[in-house]
Amino acid sequence: MHWLALILSLLWPLAVLAQEGVPGLDLAQSSVTQEDGDLLISLRFAAPVPYRPMLVTGPKRLVIDVKSAGDAQGELAGIQGADLFEGLRAGPLKPGWSRLVFELRGPYAIDSAVMKTTGGGGVLDMRLKPVAAEEFLGAANAMSALWDLPQPTTPVVDPSRPRPLRVAIDPGHGGIDSGAVDQGLREADLMLDFARELTEKLIRAGFEVVLTRRHDDFVGLEARMTEARASKADLLISLHADALPEGQAAGAAIFTWNSEADDRASRQLASRHDRADLVAGLDLAGTDDQIAATLMDMARADTHPRSQALAQHMSASLAQAGLALRRRPVKGAAFSVLKSPDIPSVLLELGFLTDPGDRANLIDPAWRARMATAVAAAVSAWSEDDAARATLRRH
Numbered sequence: 015m016h017w018l019a020l021i022l023s024l025l026w027p028l029a030v031l032a033q034e035g036v037p038g039l040d041l042a043q044s045s046v047t048q049e050d051g052d053l054l055i056s057l058r059f060a061a062p063v064p065y066r067p068m069l070v071t072g073p074k075r076l077v078i079d080v081k082s083a084g085d086a087q088g089e090l091a092g093i094q095g096a097d098l099f100e101g102l103r104a105g106p107l108k109p110g111w112s113r114l115v116f117e118l119r120g121p122y123a124i125d126s127a128v129m130k131t132t133g134g135g136g137v138l139d140m141r142l143k144p145v146a147a148e149e150f151l152g153a154a155n156a157m158s159a160l161w162d163l164p165q166p167t168t169p170v171v172d173p174s175r176p177r178p179l180r181v182a183i184d185p186g187h188g189g190i191d192s193g194a195v196d197q198g199l200r201e202a203d204l205m206l207d208f209a210r211e212l213t214e215k216l217i218r219a220g221f222e223v224v225l226t227r228r229h230d231d232f233v234g235l236e237a238r239m240t241e242a243r244a245s246k247a248d249l250l251i252s253l254h255a256d257a258l259p260e261g262q263a264a265g266a267a268i269f270t271w272n273s274e275a276d277d278r279a280s281r282q283l284a285s286r287h288d289r290a291d292l293v294a295g296l297d298l299a300g301t302d303d304q305i306a307a308t309l310m311d312m313a314r315a316d317t318h319p320r321s322q323a324l325a326q327h328m329s330a331s332l333a334q335a336g337l338a339l340r341r342r343p344v345k346g347a348a349f350s351v352l353k354s355p356d357i358p359s360v361l362l363e364l365g366f367l368t369d370p371g372d373r374a375n376l377i378d379p380a381w382r383a384r385m386a387t388a389v390a391a392a393v394s395a396w397s398e399d400d401a402a403r404a405t406l407r408r409h
Contacts, residue, residue: 038112039057039059040135041092041093044056044058045094045095046098052143053140053141055138055139055141056139056140057138059080060135062130062131064080065079065081065129066079066190066192067192069123074118074120074121074150076140076142077116078113078114078138079111079113080113080138081111090104098119099116099117099119100117101117102116103115118142121146121147121149122142122143122145123150124142124195125142125196125197126140127139127195178221179393180224180245180247180248181216181222181224181249181393182224182249183209183216183225183251183253184209184225184227184238184250185208185209185226186201186205186253186254187200187201187202189231189232189233191232193254193255193256194255194368195367196257196368199376199377201254201367202230203230204367211383212251212253212386215386216393219391224245226241226242235351238252238351239351239354239357239359247357248358249320249324249358249360250354250357250358251360251362252359253364254363255365255367255376256366263368263369264338265339265341265366265372266332266337266340266362266363266365267340267343267362268343268344268345268362268363269325269346269347269349269360270324270325270344270345270347270360271318271346271347271349272345272346272347317354317357320358320400320403321352321358322344323399323400324358324392324393326344327393327399328360328396329344331389332385332389335385336384337388338365338371347361349361358400364376364385
C-alpha cells in the first residue's frame, strides 16, 4: 500500500484531503439507487473531500459531515432517488463543513464507504444494508458529532510496586470517525476490541497501560499524542486495520515517523500546538517556528532510533509467531499520531479489511490472541534492549 494512502486514511475514514475552497456537491451527478434491498448512495464532488458518516436514531438517520461541501441547504431533494428516504436536508455544521442528513425508512447498517478519485473529481460511494431493528447501531442523538475532546484517561497502575514501563495504546478512529468500513465491520470497533485484549497481555507482562480512548469516542489525532504525554507514557502504539478499494494489500506492517515524508510536518506541528506542549519539560513559548522545529528535531534524535528499534522488535516477534507480514513490514511515514518528538511511537497496521484473509483474522479470537501475545513479547524485548542502550547513552 502506498504510504500516502495510509496517511490520508488515518486523517479521515477512507477520505482524501482536498484543498481549501473545494466546490460543493454536484446534485445532478449524484444518485441513490436500491439493489436487493441495499441502498447505494453515490455523491459527486468537484474534488475528493474529507468526510465522516454516522447513524443516528430518533428518527433513524444517516448523517454525513463533509468538508467544504458548500451551502447546499434545501437542495438535497433534487438528488435522483431521493424518494427512497423519508426526507433529505443539508446545512452548515461549522466553518468549512456541511452536514448532509438522510432520514431512513428503516434500520440500516453502513456496509461500506469509500471516496474515489475520478476524472479530477471525487465520488463518495456508500452501501447501506437493511438490518433488524435491534441491530440498528445509531447514536442516541447527533451530540456525539460535537468535536470536543474527551476527558483524559487514567493509567492502569499497580501502586504496590515501583512504576514499570508505561505503554500508551491508541485504538485508531472512534465515534463519528468509523475508519475503514467493509462487510459491516468498522475499523474503530475492531481496534478498540484488540486494544483491550492487548492491554490484558501487557499488564500480565508487567507493564502499565493507558488507552487514548476507552469507548467509541472521537479523539483528534494530535490529541492522542497529548493524551499519551499527559499520562507520562514511555512509548505509544497506534492500532489500525485499513482498507483499499483495490483490495490489493494484505498482512501486518509497522510504521515509524519519517521526517522526509513531509518536510512541513515540524513547522505545521509547531504552529498548531501550544508550544509548551511540543516537547515535554521544554517551554517553547516565545520562540519562532524555525527554533521550535530545531528543538523537536533534537528531541527526535534520541526517540526516533528507539521507535525504529521497537518496530524491528515487533516485526521479528510477529514473524516468529507465524503472523502474516507485508513484504516490507517496517516502513516510515508522516502520520500525525507519530509526530511526538519525545515519545517513541509506532503505528501497527494489523491487516486490511478489504483482504478476505486479514478480515477473517481480525474477527478470529485465536488470531487476535496470537497477535496480542506477539506484540506484548516485542514490547518486553524492546524494553530490555532499550534499558541496556540507555546505560550506554548516559556515558
